[in-house]
Amino acid sequence: MWVAPQKRDARVIAHYTGILVVGVGLAMIVPLITAVSLGEWDAALDYLFGMGIACAAGMALALVSPPDQPLDRTNALIVTALAWFAASVTAAVPLAVSGNYASYLDALFDAMSGLTTSGLTLVQDLDHMAYSHNMWRHFLHLIGGQGIVVAAVSIAIGLRGGAVSLYIAEGRDEKILPNVMHTSRFIWFVTAVYVTLGTAALAGVNLFSGMEPTRAGLHAFWATVACYDTGGFGPQSMNALYYHSWAFEFVTVLLMIAGTLNFNLHADIWRGDRWEIFRNIEARAWAANVAILSAFAALGLGSTLLFSDTMSVLRKGVYHVLSANTGTGHQTLYTAQWVGDYGGLAMGAVILAMAFGGMASSTAGGIKSLRLGLIVKGVVLRVRESLAPSSAVVRAKFHHLTDRELTPTLLDSALLVFVLYMVTYISGALVGAAYGYPIGEALFESISATANVGLSTGVTSPAMPAGLKILYILQMWAGRLEFVALLTLFASLVISVRRKRSQRS
Amino acid sequence: MTDQRTLPVMRSASVLALACALLLPGVAHGAAARESTVIELTTLEVADGTQVTFSGEVVSEALRDGEDRVWLNVLDEGVAIGVNMPAEMAEKVSVFGDHRNDGDVVRVTGVYNEACRTHGGDMDVHAETVDVLEQGGERTLEPQAWKGVVGLLGLVAAFIGSRRLRRMRETV
Numbered sequence: 001m002w003v004a005p006q007k008r009d010a011r012v013i014a015h016y017t018g019i020l021v022v023g024v025g026l027a028m029i030v031p032l033i034t035a036v037s038l039g040e041w042d043a044a045l046d047y048l049f050g051m052g053i054a055c056a057a058g059m060a061l062a063l064v065s066p067p068d069q070p071l072d073r074t075n076a077l078i079v080t081a082l083a084w085f086a087a088s089v090t091a092a093v094p095l096a097v098s099g100n101y102a103s104y105l106d107a108l109f110d111a112m113s114g115l116t117t118s119g120l121t122l123v124q125d126l127d128h129m130a131y132s133h134n135m136w137r138h139f140l141h142l143i144g145g146q147g148i149v150v151a152a153v154s155i156a157i158g159l160r161g162g163a164v165s166l167y168i169a170e171g172r173d174e175k176i177l178p179n180v181m182h183t184s185r186f187i188w189f190v191t192a193v194y195v196t197l198g199t200a201a202l203a204g205v206n207l208f209s210g211m212e213p214t215r216a217g218l219h220a221f222w223a224t225v226a227c228y229d230t231g232g233f234g235p236q237s238m239n240a241l242y243y244h245s246w247a248f249e250f251v252t253v254l255l256m257i258a259g260t261l262n263f264n265l266h267a268d269i270w271r272g273d274r275w276e277i278f279r280n281i282e283a284r285a286w287a288a289n290v291a292i293l294s295a296f297a298a299l300g301l302g303s304t305l306l307f308s309d310t311m312s313v314l315r316k317g318v319y320h321v322l323s324a325n326t327g328t329g330h331q332t333l334y335t336a337q338w339v340g341d342y343g344g345l346a347m348g349a350v351i352l353a354m355a356f357g358g359m360a361s362s363t364a365g366g367i368k369s370l371r372l373g374l375i376v377k378g379v380v381l382r383v384r385e386s387l388a389p390s391s392a393v394v395r396a397k398f399h400h401l402t403d404r405e406l407t408p409t410l411l412d413s414a415l416l417v418f419v420l421y422m423v424t425y426i427s428g429a430l431v432g433a434a435y436g437y438p439i440g441e442a443l444f445e446s447i448s449a450t451a452n453v454g455l456s457t458g459v460t461s462p463a464m465p466a467g468l469k470i471l472y473i474l475q476m477w478a479g480r481l482e483f484v485a486l487l488t489l490f491a492s493l494v495i496s497v498r499r500k501r502s503q504r505s
Numbered sequence: 506m507t508d509q510r511t512l513p514v515m516r517s518a519s520v521l522a523l524a525c526a527l528l529l530p531g532v533a534h535g536a537a538a539r540e541s542t543v544i545e546l547t548t549l550e551v552a553d554g555t556q557v558t559f560s561g562e563v564v565s566e567a568l569r570d571g572e573d574r575v576w577l578n579v580l581d582e583g584v585a586i587g588v589n590m591p592a593e594m595a596e597k598v599s600v601f602g603d604h605r606n607d608g609d610v611v612r613v614t615g616v617y618n619e620a621c622r623t624h625g626g627d628m629d630v631h632a633e634t635v636d637v638l639e640q641g642g643e644r645t646l647e648p649q650a651w652k653g654v655v656g657l658l659g660l661v662a663a664f665i666g667s668r669r670l671r672r673m674r675e676t677v
Contacts, residue, residue, distance in 0.1 A: 022663065040604065041648045049652035052659020059666030067674045097652060127564040127580050128644070130604045210569040236565065236578070238585050244568060244576045246625060306553070306619055312626030334547040334584075334628055341549070341619060 011065035018061025020083040025054025035132035043130035050094030081489035088112040114140030116480035119232020119329035119454020138222040145229025145363035198224030227255035232329030232454030240330040260326040260358030281398040285373030300345030324353035327364040329454020365452030371414040449475040543581035553619040564602040590632035600641030610639035
């Protein structure tokens, strides 16, 4: 049965969305402080402007309904979907007035890309961008990577009535600690540890390369956040190629892998259960995925004239497979080289790595290795059933945190998400092709947007058609929320419109 | 003995030869002097391993590459490329481009590598000469006061709203 939302529902949804928008406004204090401390007065005013707009608009929405109203499952899904869009709309304001974007749409694209940890960008003149604007772009990775709701819950900004529903609606299923606030804080604690270690290591690399200390520290922090949160933004137009350093690439690969680990696995490792990572179906599926695709990439690059030596295979092959699979999107190739130099087999491996994605309950995007592992198990189960006598009961078990049985419900759920991702990947590619881009490049870009990766063959640029920018915004948004929340939002909108029409007639 | 009929042909051939001798070096010189752009290099329009000359702004800083070599990243039309050179060659550059400064504009001549064997397959240029064409300098950055005014008004409105929300919470 389709249940039409009532006026009260709309008010509650507006209230919680408003609270989350205020949260985004308050987060702008970070780039504001950066701007003031570095004397970037022009950029400081951009953030004062952005904060004012976000806090006033968010508070206006929050006042629509009394606080602390309970939030049911459907409304929580709608709030989550809306919050990600509303957060992007407000986060884009300081970027839009920075002078580094051709239009508000381009700034919105980058804000959505930042929050969904995609890393595709339409920024212009990045090499002259203010530090504070780069701080904001990367800080969006940090907020979005952990989840907007997780961020809000962990600092307890007025979500009391709806915290649990929102937490689940954001696609989180970790129950690491007894309540969502403590779990959210644990997620931030783990993040803080990795970000501190990563920043220290990369700052050392940057200082050795000759950067002055402030720049070395800032670049280290941004690269750490971009890799651990599997985002992919960079403060220079050359992205990871800017640093010309294998040490930089090595540290960032470690951070990408840490970022793609399921938070439950982080918790188990933290508690001392290191064997979990070897028994877990998700970790095994991910390792097998990366190993097979890296082998394909190595094979593909081996047949090219340019990248056939060992160092090139590692730095251009394995690096990009990991960057794609973890959903980071850092690249050390120019966009034209994907088609011109990389070779079909290696590019195919990178496309599959993007499409498959990292682990669930992490900052990675894509179909996720847990689902792939379950689907493979399901196929094996069907084959075993076919071979077994008709009276035999064939079961499949797997280990994911606990020993579990593969049920039809679990398999259906994995297949449903798999199909939704595939349909979105292909639809986006067809639209890109309809705009005149070669189908291979259109497919690459569509998968990159939907799986929140950020690698680009050059289709994504300020010059691309507005329709395609909007499509990629929708794909990044849908991919981050794994479709259900967004489909619920659209369904409720359609139902509301239909109900109004029928009331009129 | 020269045949009378072949004389005009020989005269024409001599004029043509003289014209070639005078003009072709000019054409050849013109071809050598043609500059590439960074976009042409990064979109693979230049053959791997050829000598290229291009210009652009040096951005951010010189990054160390071993004991006595450095990287300069040279930006042109929104695209930058890494230029590897001896450290003393880079000393000519005094201003690096960033938010506050436009960097020195340099003309680089060197060997273009689509995938450099000595640098892990990175696309780069190994410089032979670097000349500073234009000295960099401070960029004009003017803070726009209206943004601050609108922002402060928004924050005041949000503060009033938050007090109202607190009162609503107390009465519920």
